[in-house]
Amino acid sequence: MKSPFLKRAWRLGRWFIAGFAALFIFRIVLGYVEPSAARSNSRSGFFDGLANIRKNYASEKLAPAMVQLADVSLASSQKYEKTAEVTSRSADFEKDDQTIRSKTAAFKGVIQYENADGLKGGRELHLLIGIAPEAFDSFYTEVRKIGEIRSMSVVKEDKTNEFRQLNARKASLENTRTSLMELKSKGGEVGDFVSLHDKILEIESKLQELGVELGDFNADNEFCTVKFSMYEGKAKQGISFLQRVKVALEWTIQYYCILLGIVFFATLSAFILLLIIDKLKIMQIVKGND
Incomplete structure (x- = not known):
């Protein structure tokens, strides 16, 4: 038979163990979620900070029904801007550099802006490529095969007005x-x-x-835009489960101790406050009796 003290200790202790286990499992799960979040927030947006970058516009024929409903000055075409932005990481930078240029030439694209900098091992390449509207989707598909894609997006805006x-x-x-x-x-x-x-x-x-x-907007200058950014770097190797357990255990011990410290000092503060309140009540009772 366990003594009453051991029973109370076990009841209290299992709550501490459950809390530790919950925090540990949370950190393990977070370890699998964080890499994908980091990939989605990888370096991109290089072109956002650049002013006076060439704008490419294209035309699209409207259906006869839409033309009848449209204003006469609208004519029979819609003007639009279609932009794809692709960010990639390359373990073979020189090869992928040649690949993007050869594909651009194969699709009769035009490199309208280029920025290449950095030393070997940490190089960057940023290209703004004008592509004929009818070849845009095929070219975008081919570009996504270059290196390890970190982010990609396509935006189409109506520029008719x-x-x-x-x-x-x-x-x-x-x-x-x-x-x-x-x-x-x-x-x-x-x-x-x-x-x-x-x-x-x-x-x-x-x-x-x-x-x-x-x-x-001239029909002779009609292009869609592909903003391609490539960063040099080896593909990340997977993290072993034992390494994840080690990191999660260290993190859990650290933050669980901090959490226990906060709970301890909060409980101690509440206990002292209750003692003070109780003491004041006793003093009031004594004064009332006098």
Whole structure:
């Protein structure tokens, strides 16, 4: 027969053991989840911090029913921007570098931006590739076979309204320029003539800027964009179960001790507080009796 003390100790102890086991199992499971989370948050977004990167736009014919419902100025095509972003890690950097370039050439793509830096063992390659819309999906599939893919995404944005707004601004500026040119031809004071000349030059400058923006929508320049980033590094080897157990055990002991310390000091503080409250009550009773 176990003594009452041993029974109480076992009842209390098994709660501590259960808590330790739960924390240990939690850390083991977390060890399997963390690598995938790290892969999804791998280095990417290199192109986000770059300004003035070439924008590629493409056209897509609308169905006859949609054309009938659309505004006349919309014509019969939709303007859109389609961008794929792929981040890869390569154990054979030079080979994969040649592969992406050869595939780009095979699909008649254009490297519109390139950034390569770093020393051997830690090199990086960032390419912005323009691909014809009809070859975009096939090229994207081939790019995903290069190295170890860490992240990938495809985004398609409708740019039809933006295209229409640019054309509307262009038409408005051309009308204004025509009106100013007519006023200029009528003559007048020198000050007014100079002011009109400056205004016409300003409008001409805006028209040139609009021409550059509209040029990106030109059918001859139609591309979709693939942003490809590749980082040099060997593929990570799997972690053995014994190593996971070792790490989980060390982590559990550390944080379980911290947790017990917090519970101990919280209990001690509550006990002291209750003693003080009880002491104050006794003092009040004594004073009341006096």
